Amino acid sequence: MARIRPRSTVVPALATAAALLMCSCSAGAGKGAEGAQGSGATAVKSGQRLTATLGTAADSRGPAPAVSGARSGGTVKVANLNDYSHLDPQKTYAGEAYSTSLLWGRQLTQYQVVDGRPKLVGDLATDTGKSSDGGRTWTYRLKDGVAWEDGKPITSAHIKYGIERTFAPGFELGPTYWPEWLTDSEDRSAAVKKYGGPKDGDLKAIETPDDKTIVFRFPKPQSDVPYMAAQSSSSPVREDKDTGTGYDVRPFATGPYKIVEHKQNQSLTLERNPHWKAETDPIRHQYPERFEFTFGKKTLNTAQEVFNARGAGPDTVTTKSEVPPELYAEAARDPKKKELIVAGSRGAYTTDLYIKNSRVTDPEVRKAIHYLFPREQARQVLGGPRLGDFATTLSSPAVVGWKKYDLYPVKPTGDIEKAKEHLARAKTKVTTLTYAYESDAPEKDRLAQVLVDAFAKAGIKLV
Template identity: 40%
Template sequence: MLTVSILAVALAAAGCSKNTGEDDGTGDQTEASTQTATLAENSDGPAPEVPGAKKGGTVTIYTSGDFEHLDPQQNYVVPAQTTGTNLLYRTLTQYRENGDGKLEVVGDLATNTGEESDGGKTWKYTLKDGLKYEDGTPITAQDVAYGIARSFSPDLPNGPHYAQQWLAGDADYNAKYKGPYDGGAQIPPNVEVPDAKTIIFKFPEPHADTPFLAAMTTVSPVPKAKDTKVQYDNRPFSSGPYKIKEYRRGQQMTLVRNENWDPKTDPIRHNYPDQYVINFTRSAEQASELLIADQGANQAALTMQDMTIPASVYPKAIADTSAKSRILTGPTQFVWLINFNTQRVKDLKVRQALNYAIDRQGMLKVWGSYAGDPGTTLLSPTTSGYQKYNAYDGGTNGNIEKAKELLGGKKLNLTYAYRNTERNQAIAAFLRSSFQQVGVNLNIQPVDEDQYYTVIGKKDNQFDMYMSGWGSDWPGGGTVIPPLWDGDRIVPEGNNNYSYLDDPKVNAEIDRILGLSDLTEADKAWAELDKDIMTRLAPAIPVIYDKQTTLYGSKIGGIYLSAPYGNSGLNNLYVK
């Protein structure tokens, strides 16, 4: 097995670009590539100073709706993840980056990226000295273990499931343990906490990529005394450089400095702004217009990944010299898919027909052609081992006749759920119009933005189709194919397998690949399984390889496109 000391793996390169020969008006064409992430030898703080940075001022962030979950153990959507990991809470490890293309995994709460033994089954982490919560109480290894224990609770079903499954040695991680509530143990299975500074994971199987798992919000510490269970979404207790001053759900959140955060313990974060104001009330169009105008408080504002410049505003943005220079753009690791709920859309020919019928170029025009590229695979081109293919090549605008042939003259009524935002409203209307040409009537139904993934993650949801975006949690296909397509991982709620695909051959191949010690061999196998899933089962329609295209104000400094999160990095921001 490749040992962690020499682990180097491919990760989405947000900052690398090369000319594609096509100009969309920005003059800055990018295409996805891969990048090497390494494990750092030095995890000491403080983080290097950002050139030109100074303290003071307020940064305003516009995001298209409230966070689905800010509770670290349920946090799994990019804007909330970035806010959480950059500003509010810390993890055992984290990514050190500043947009220069170099990416390292460093010890965050921990002194290093982990000490491996027993062939990769055992991992030991030692916490740094001087770690404190916002009230000045010490952060302990017991708190980290308790946070992980919470993630097992059926009351908190959303969020990543890697830690739970690895520790239980089973996709059904609740078979023997259901978290710390109702008399459950405060420390999860296969975790040892010999003292306040030490936490040890003893996995039933080897996991060479544990340093990447340790950067997930699942391993954020939660003090038991502050745990409000499902209400923790409303007020997570800060271990990071900022804390919540005010949170009015659906309206606004204000973050102020956490005076008990010690920069000497933190190798990645800063606390330059006096405060952050996160506004949930503006549409993408409204926020983009405010940032183009660049007046008053909006000079120190930015939009998040979910607020891509809309097609209605984009021409105005690139026609304005100042605004054009303030567009943060680059490929991300995300692929947007139209999922079929295979529990309901059982006919393979129907799923294949709509794969042939999809008009990717037309859809991109609605989405914003500057904000992505046509996608035909489950894995992003940023993924190590990626193989290009198109299992249902209907041309750039779809093959209506082939789709009709597969449907055999049948007329269908299908229900399509969409995230209730301007962009997704337009996409839903486009798909309804487009699929009418092949005899499929889409009944389109909105779902509140701050509930969307929770709703479609319920196994008994009543929708036939819906769109989702997924990017690798850390390098390689092992954080894409298993969570999205492993039928053994399907649970009543909190699913990431939104197609509810449960194919014995796919499940067995996932298990086989996860057991490979050669990561290069595994990368190739994930790409082959990607093609098999689409060719044999067609559980989704891949449509778009994502590209970040957002705006920021003229007084924002230290901004960059974060490779692990595909979003604006917040840890280096300052007000000029």
């Protein structure tokens, strides 16, 4: 992964399963002395395992460790191609959207990252939780002084209501662990038959004996609750502020920043939340006065402006867009441009060619697609070997417990003959397939053409 930062602003890129803490940055901070990573940037080397240790109650106290070189004031301008699909915390799962949401949202626990090493600590909670009854019961106490953007205290009932929302219709996009664990269900569908969200009233599996205490009672032992408590879906939501679909555009803030304006697909503006207290937060900072996100400008145009200090380039950073393939070689050769690249591993990220099995029903055709897919050529048009290695599993080597596994070995260039063998075994002759993709970058169009050429060699027209 390689992203670009402005010439005069240092923004840490934290490529872990935990978070990209953009709040740990400073508008106007000096340029870095660490080459491509930049000052204050934390990058993860390819293949590095990201093991998060559990912190103590002392680790859970604020304020967060200071960021070297950061200073207070100014505005961070972020130019991303696309707006966020969801801002509602119970609809946000992972990736950069989850990381960005940490600017305005807090959870029971969260990852504190210092020098690239993640540690799970209490965020709204005083610690990472206490288990009893063989892991069936988990208890959390909220910190004193944690408040919403209007100054009202965050209570255990708000945490409970937020988690209850994960059962409701429309929240299928978020993690399914809370519904499954709390109802001992095989999947979310089975869970919502037992409890359908706040409309069904009180969820008995979550108790709130007082405003500061929340108790989870699981039918079976659960060891990963502290980590699930860091997910965005573990965020508190106040029922009186739950505006339904409107909450997806502008959620109510608990973090160091609040959303003051969100014009969908155009802009998102954040300002400091006056009711956030640094002494309660071991994760975040409140260095910049504002964050101004803009959406819609082509990635190539943004990169050219940043690299060449044109237009808004000198004051702009991108947190979602990668360096376009057209510019990467040039940037790698030019020391001044290379200094503007923040690089690191994607952690658990893989890029896949997904098959819609409900339409491609024959396993023999699906196997043929596996052998037709020209991985080498596809990677080359997307940016070359810098993007990463060829995956043989859905999880990444950065994931703890990962093991090398390859059920259907294939050459990086594909295997046309093997593909034809499987097509010959198919019950119905396949002559046409449809490839759906978002044409928002030139490299995606080039990838489409690579696939068209590869499938044509097996007699398949790719539309």
